[in-house]
Amino acid sequence: MYEFEIQNMTCGHCASTVERAIKTADPEASASIDLAARTAKVETKDPAAINTAIEKAGYPSSFRQI
Template identity: 45%
Template sequence: MKTEFIVADMTCNHCVQTITQAVQGVAPGASVHTDLAAHRVTIESAADAAALRAAIEDEGYDVQPA
């Protein structure tokens, strides 16, 4: 299942790494693609979208549905 979020405060590669690790902590097999310019995170995973969103928010990011 593909889930997309807008993470407006994702601004650098450190953010990308933090978000990727947070998502993979909830869904270890997840494929995480990020677009820094668009502030978009696309996740391929069977995990629930709410759990993925919560994992990113727990790292301090503001997450909106794409």
């Protein structure tokens, strides 16, 4: 499980965009978005690909294993 800190995610539309980016990068990923904390908890085998997809969607992010 990885936690992604996502900058500039400020509304429901942003959260939906991030969720789509995660699913595009890894269709098998399980994601839980927390808009208030600006984080996403993701179960994935390729966190770097997900981080890249989130950033390509316009949201600078970083991740750590939890």
